[in-house]
Structures are given as structure tokens and as C-alpha cells.
Amino acid sequence: MLDPVIAxxxxxxxxxPEHLDLAGERRxxxxxxxxxxxxxxxxxxxxxxxxxxxxxxxxxxxxRPSGEPELPAFVSLHGGGWYSGSIDEDVAEAIHRQRxxxxxxxxxxxxxxxxxxxxxxxxxxxxxxxxxxxxxxxARLGVDAERIAVGGSSAGANLAAAxxxxxxxxxPALAFQLLEVPALDLTGGHYDPALPGPxxxxxxxxxxxxxxxxxxxxxxxADDLSGxxxxxxxxxxxxxxxxxxxxxxxxxxxxxxxATVERYAGAIHGSALMARAWEPAARWQRAAxxxxxxxxxxxxxxxx
Amino acid sequence: xxxxxVLAALAEAEQAFPxxxxxxxxxxxxxxxxxxxxxxxxxxxxxxxxxxxxxxxIPVAGGTIDVRLFHPDADGPLPALVYLHGGAFxxxxxxxxxxxxxxxxxxxxxxxxxxxxxxxxxxxxxxxxxEDCHAAVAWLAAEHAAxxxxxxxxxxxxxSAGGNLxxxxxxxxxxxxPRIHAQLLEVPALDLTGGHLVDVGNGxxxxxxADLHAVYGxxxxxxxxxxxxAADLSGxxxxxxxxAExxxxxxxxxxxxxxxxxxxxxxxxxxxxxxxxxxMMFTRIFPPAKEWRAEALRWLGSVTAWPAAG
Numbered sequence: 001m002l003d004p005v006i007a008x009x010x011x012x013x014x015x016x017p018e019h020l021d022l023a024g025e026r027r028x029x030x031x032x033x034x035x036x037x038x039x040x041x042x043x044x045x046x047x048x049x050x051x052x053x054x055x056x057x058x059x060x061x062x063x064r065p066s067g068e069p070e071l072p073a074f075v076s077l078h079g080g081g082w083y084s085g086s087i088d089e090d091v092a093e094a095i096h097r098q099r100x101x102x103x104x105x106x107x108x109x110x111x112x113x114x115x116x117x118x119x120x121x122x123x124x125x126x127x128x129x130x131x132x133x134x135x136x137x138x139a140r141l142g143v144d145a146e147r148i149a150v151g152g153s154s155a156g157a158n159l160a161a162a163x164x165x166x167x168x169x170x171x172p173a174l175a176f177q178l179l180e181v182p183a184l185d186l187t188g189g190h191y192d193p194a195l196p197g198p199x200x201x202x203x204x205x206x207x208x209x210x211x212x213x214x215x216x217x218x219x220x221x222a223d224d225l226s227g228x229x230x231x232x233x234x235x236x237x238x239x240x241x242x243x244x245x246x247x248x249x250x251x252x253x254x255x256x257x258x259a260t261v262e263r264y265a266g267a268i269h270g271s272a273l274m275a276r277a278w279e280p281a282a283r284w285q286r287a288a289x290x291x292x293x294x295x296x297x298x299x300x301x302x303x304x
Numbered sequence: 305x306x307x308x309x310v311l312a313a314l315a316e317a318e319q320a321f322p323x324x325x326x327x328x329x330x331x332x333x334x335x336x337x338x339x340x341x342x343x344x345x346x347x348x349x350x351x352x353x354x355x356x357x358x359x360x361x362i363p364v365a366g367g368t369i370d371v372r373l374f375h376p377d378a379d380g381p382l383p384a385l386v387y388l389h390g391g392a393f394x395x396x397x398x399x400x401x402x403x404x405x406x407x408x409x410x411x412x413x414x415x416x417x418x419x420x421x422x423x424x425x426x427x428x429x430x431x432x433x434x435e436d437c438h439a440a441v442a443w444l445a446a447e448h449a450a451x452x453x454x455x456x457x458x459x460x461x462x463x464s465a466g467g468n469l470x471x472x473x474x475x476x477x478x479x480x481x482p483r484i485h486a487q488l489l490e491v492p493a494l495d496l497t498g499g500h501l502v503d504v505g506n507g508x509x510x511x512x513x514a515d516l517h518a519v520y521g522x523x524x525x526x527x528x529x530x531x532x533x534a535a536d537l538s539g540x541x542x543x544x545x546x547x548a549e550x551x552x553x554x555x556x557x558x559x560x561x562x563x564x565x566x567x568x569x570x571x572x573x574x575x576x577x578x579x580x581x582x583x584m585m586f587t588r589i590f591p592p593a594k595e596w597r598a599e600a601l602r603w604l605g606s607v608t609a610w611p612a613a614g
Contacts, residue, residue, distance in 0.1 A: 021577075021578060056606075117575050118575075119573055
């Protein structure tokens with residue numbers, strides 16, 4: 001049974017009209033997510049600084065909680081089915097500020113290249129580029145290279161998990177991964193189409209990759225998950241991708257990786273943006289900040 | 305679906321230049337070249353000014369060819385792009401308006417651009433055009449000091465048949481030199497046997513393939529005719545392969561990126577959504593054409609930039 005606020009959100013969020021081309025579809029989705037953020041979202045707090053720059057050619061935005069040196073860094077990846085979304089969305093801006101302050105960490109938001117113009121593994125390559133750039137320039141950037149984490153939401157969580165698999169084998173060393181409503185099995189093996197989500201998930205995946213079973217497209221299908229960094233997975237009860245997130249946490253734990261999973265009752269894919277209007281979404285955002293704080297600053301007492 | 309304005313421009317050009325009965329090859333070539341120029345004048349934007357445009361005549365096996373050199377308003381040594389025009393190996397020129405705009409645009413971004421007037425089939429059949437293009441790259445590398453070119457940053461590129469020639473030159477240069485830094489393949493034809501064509505609703509291409517074999521003088525099986533069929537694709541210059549969604553040749557480019565990657569050669573794929581084979585030239589009327597051109601510039605910038613200091 002859906003909470004009335006969630007039901008209203010679903011009923012009043014229009015689906016993409018079929019006549020739109022790709023550029024039109026992206027514009028529609030951007031307007032829609034910005035509008036929903038204005039309706040339901042909570043703005044982020046003030047931060048010490050926000051800086052736009054390029055990391056070996058990849059556009060990034062760096063949020064700093066203070067001017068201190070040697071801060072931990074969280075590389076954050078937006079959702080949008082690999083073909084839409086941007087670090088410029090209002091919700092991304094709010095979440096990055098919130099995690100910067102509550103995790104007391106540098107947040108690096110990545111404008112990775114989108115499919116279908118840039119199919120798999122282009123977006124993933126951009127994430128790897130940023131991780132390597134961050135580790136290679138850590139001292140100059142005021143980053144503690146021993147505490148670099150990666151995370152994201154939905155397709156962004158997929159890229160985060162894949163980048164972490166890559167980094168395990170090729171560096172740089174990562175301290176943590178935070179996976180929110182992650183897409184981890186693109187073959188559809190764990191997807192529940194009865195729950196609210198894209199009407200045709202196979203078409204979304206097909207825009208990204210013609211090899212959905214590749215372990216870097218579907219990290220849940222990777223043979224070996226050992227050696228990955230400590231992981232926190234956040235899932236939503238009514239998300240068609242709920243099962244794949246939880247299966248990933250289970251497999252990580254079996255492989256000896258410290259992994260926790262938290263399922264939000266009543267939540268749907270995307271409800272985390274409703275932090276002003278829906279208390280569980282506010283709780284979700286606080287928990288994500290706390291997960292970063294606990295990973296980066298262990299033993300510093302109960303987080304804010 | 306192809307943009308209606310793009311379709312209208314293509315249809316208008318066909319009508320403006322009706323095919324004459326019993327035209328010989330040279331008449332057909334002139335008609336197609338005029339038709340293309342007429343269309344590009346309407347649908348493409350001219351390129352920006354550059355510091356200088358100079359024609360050079362260079363020696364090649366059995367004669368000479370012309371190379372048009374665009375120099376940006378910057379002092380060298382500069383990265384260079386050797387660009388090879390398209391036209392199914394028997395049409396097109398190095399100085400046609402569509403090429404002029406493209407070369408100027410890339411030149412203005414900081415590259416010495418060389419547009420090569422390789423000799424055309426059927427008068428000069430395979431591997432003649434490949435040899436001419438290789439000779440042009442070798443000339444640029446040999447004359448780099450006089451031309452203000454950094455020999456470590458020579459990129460070879462081309463569109464359609466020119467993309468085929470660029471990939472073939474990269475293969476040839478792996479054996480003979482000079483060192484090529486990167487390759488930019490736009491809507492390239494990479495398997496002239498037709499084995500990787502995709503059906504985009506225009507029917508089968510058997511007649512076109514047979515005609516191509518007769519004109520170019522090869523059945524497509526040698527690797528310098530079909531780089532996708534090369535036994536060894538390792539050790540080649542890093543590549544950006546740009547394919548158009550509604551182009552039979554999309555399958556060639558996609559397969560080449562997979563094959564290069566599997567061989568350990570760094571390769572990226574760009575899929576031009578909404579694009580047909582020629583629409584990267586339609587910068588005036590078709591917004592995705594500008595995205596395409598911007599992507600090529602972005603990639604050129606990333607592969608030719610020196611690593612940032614510190």
C-alpha cells in the first residue's frame with residue numbers, strides 16, 4: 001500500500017511523450033525532475049566552496065566542507081538511466097551539498113558522458129578517469145588519497161559499483177562505496193516489472209550497452225566480489241531494482257566484504273528526492289550522510 | 305527517424321541535379337560533386353577564418369598530388385590532422401566546401417590540418433588511394449619542422465571512404481612509419497565485403513557493393529581495403545570511431561571499436577543519434593551536426609593535449 005504522498009508523486013509525474021526525440025526527452029526529464037524537486041525536495045546547506053573544473057577532460061564539480069587539507073572525498077554519480085541526468089539538476093546540487101556537510105568530505109560530482117551517443121563503457125571510463133585523477137592529484141587538491149569513496153543512485157550506483165570493481169583490479173584503492181537504489185543486473189534477472197519504474201527497462205539498458213551480461217555492466221554477475229571496499233546499499237521497498245541491490249549486499253558479505261543494506265519501507269525508485277515532503281526521504285538523506293561520515297571518520301562519535 | 309528537414313534537403317539536391325542518361329563516370333562524378341556542393345552551401349555553415357591556407361604539391365609513386373594545408377593563428381610546433389575526404393573512392397575533392405568548413409573548424413581549434421587530394425578510382429584503383437594518403441602523412445612528418453607540426457601528435461582522420469583510408473593508413477604506418485598518434489574515423493566504411501552492414505530500412509546493398517568492388521578494384525578482402533578484417537589490430541593509434549544511427553555503415557564502426565578494444569588498441573565509439581550518413585555536414589539546419597563536430601573537437605583536444613604539469 002503506497003503512502004498518499006508517494007501515490008500523488010506517481011500520479012502527477014507525467015511520462016515522456018512518445019513524439020519527443022532524444023534531446024527533447026532529456027529536456028523533458030530534466031524539467032520534470034527539477035519540478036519534482038521544487039515540489040517535494042529540500043535544498044542543501046551552504047558549503048565552504050563550489051568549484052567547476054575538468055579532471056583529465058571530464059567535467060566535475062567539487063564541493064568542499066572547509067578549507068582543511070587531507071579531507072576524504074566522495075565521487076558522486078547521478079542517476080538517469082545512463083542516458084539522462086546531470087550534475088546541474090537541482091536535486092543533485094542539494095544532495096551534494098548535504099553529503100559534503102554531513103559526511104564532512106569533499107564531494108566530486110561527475111558529468112560523465114551519456115549513452116546512446118557514448119555507449120558502455122564510455123561513462124564508466126569517465127568515472128575511472130576521475131578516480132585516477134583524484135588519487136594522482138590528491139595532495140594538490142587537499143584530498144586524503146587513503147579515503148576516496150565512490151557512490152551514486154540508480155544508473156549512477158551501477159557506474160559506481162563497476163568503477164569500484166575496476167579500481168580493485170587496476171587502482172586506485174577505494175575506501176568505501178555507497179549504492180542507492182542500484183541497478184546491478186542489467187540482464188533483467190532480478191528486475192520486478194510489477195513495481196513502478198521505466199515501462200521498458202530493456203530498452204533503457206539497450207541504449208547503454210549491447211552486452212548487459214558484462215561484469216562491468218552488471219556487477220552482480222561478476223565472478224569474484226572479494227577485495228571490494230566496505231559497502232552500504234540503500235534499497236526501496238517498491239523499487240523494481242530492490243532485489244538486485246539486496247542480492248549484491250549478500251554476495252559482497254559472502255565474499256568477505258563488509259557490507260550493510262538498508263531497505264526503506266514504502267519507498268520507491270526516486271522517492272529519496274522528496275526530503276521536504278516525505279519524512280522517510282529526509283531520513284534516507286541523513287542516513288546517506290551518516291554512512292559517509294562513519295566510513296570516513298570512524299570512531300568520531302555519533303554523527304550529526 | 306531522420307529529421308524531415310534533412311530529408312527535404314537531400315531530395316531537393318537530387319531534383320536540382322537530375323542524373324543524365326548514359327552519363328560516363330567522369331560526368332557522374334561532376335554531377336555528384338556539384339550536387340553535394342550545392343546542398344552543403346544550403347545546409348552547412350562555412351568554416352571560420354584561419355591564419356593561412358596553402359596548397360602544396362608533393363611527390364607520390366608515379367606522379368604528384370596536392371595537399372591543402374590550413375594553419376591556425378598559433379605558432380608551432382602544433383598537433384596536426386591529416387584529413388581524407390569521402391566519396392566512395394571515386395568522388396569528392398579535398399577542397400570541396402564541406403571539407404573546407406570542416407578543416408577550417410578543426411584548424412581554428414589549434415591544429416595544422418592537411419586535406420589530401422588523393423588520386424581517385426577507377427583511374428587509380430586499390431591500393432593507390434591508400435598509398436597516396438600514406439605518402440601525404442609521411443610528407444607531413446618529414447617536413448614537420450618547416451610546417452610547424454609536432455611529429456609526435458599527428459592524427460589521421462577521414463569521413464566515409466576517407467575513414468576507410470585513414471584506418472588503412474594507420475595499419476600501413478604501423479609497418480612503415482611514420483608514427484601516427486591517433487585516428488579519427490567518421491562514418492567509416494571498414495569492411496568493403498559488406499559483411500558488417502546493418503539494415504536501416506534502405507534495403508540490401510548488394511548492387512552498391514558490387515559496383516564498389518568494380519570501381520575500387522578489389523573484392524574487399526585485403527586488410528588495407530577492409531581494416532576490420534585485419535588479422536592483427538594491436539599496436540594501432542588510439543581511435544575515435546563516429547557512427548551515424550541511420551547509416552548502413554554503423555555496423556562497420558561498431559565492430560571496429562570492439563575489435564580494436566579486444567586487440568588492446570584504445571578505441572571509443574560515438575553514436576550520432578538521429579544522424580544519417582552525410583548529416584555531420586548539415587551544421588546549419590541540423591543541431592545534432594554541431595554536437596557531432598563538437599565531440600570530434602573534444603576528442604581531438606583530449607588526445608593531443610600534453611599531460612597537465614603537476
